[in-house]
Amino acid sequence: MTGEELIKSFRTTGALLDGHFLLTSGRHSDKYFEKFALLCQPDVVEAVCASMADHFKNENVDIVVGAATGGIILAYEVGKNLNTRGIFSERVEEQITFRRGFYLEKGQRVLLVDDVVTTGGSLFELIELVKSMGAVIVGIAVMYDRTGGDVNFGITTYAIYSEIIESWEQEDCPQCKQGIPLTQRGRTGK
Numbered sequence: 001m002t003g004e005e006l007i008k009s010f011r012t013t014g015a016l017l018d019g020h021f022l023l024t025s026g027r028h029s030d031k032y033f034e035k036f037a038l039l040c041q042p043d044v045v046e047a048v049c050a051s052m053a054d055h056f057k058n059e060n061v062d063i064v065v066g067a068a069t070g071g072i073i074l075a076y077e078v079g080k081n082l083n084t085r086g087i088f089s090e091r092v093e094e095q096i097t098f099r100r101g102f103y104l105e106k107g108q109r110v111l112l113v114d115d116v117v118t119t120g121g122s123l124f125e126l127i128e129l130v131k132s133m134g135a136v137i138v139g140i141a142v143m144y145d146r147t148g149g150d151v152n153f154g155i156t157t158y159a160i161y162s163e164i165i166e167s168w169e170q171e172d173c174p175q176c177k178q179g180i181p182l183t184q185r186g187r188t189g190k
């Protein structure tokens, strides 16, 4: 799947919406991205994960590791493509960790997968966790890099699509200046 095909899927699944949105950060944006509108579509997820797996197929990946919640789906499907296991980390009391009996062995070749990179913070934490167990990270596969390629993990990273979604403080928001009301999202507006 190319970046162009992925952005098309963002649109057809409704994962990427146009409007005038209040983000959880308090900033305003003319776009809103809800990854689960896309992650609940098996055909799109299959295509995304096939691309990720294909990119790292010669890296002798022993195990695929994702981060909850989106990474659970991706790790499963990328693992299926690479004929290996897919496990996931979870956040417990603000700490990223493995539960459910998941662990990594020393020297194991790990492919990290993530759906959306916003600042990269969670991935940096996951990298530390994996390294602390003595495993080797052979690459990172990301569906959508919202830093526009700005984040550098120091590890080979493959992002299918990369673009910054612009946002503004309310006083600088072009749509507010035009008096355009905020868009209500979904049934709850969340």
Ligand SMILES: [Zn+2]
Residues within 6 Å of the ligand: 020, 028, 029, 170, 173, 174, 175, 176, 177
């Ligand atoms: Zn605004």
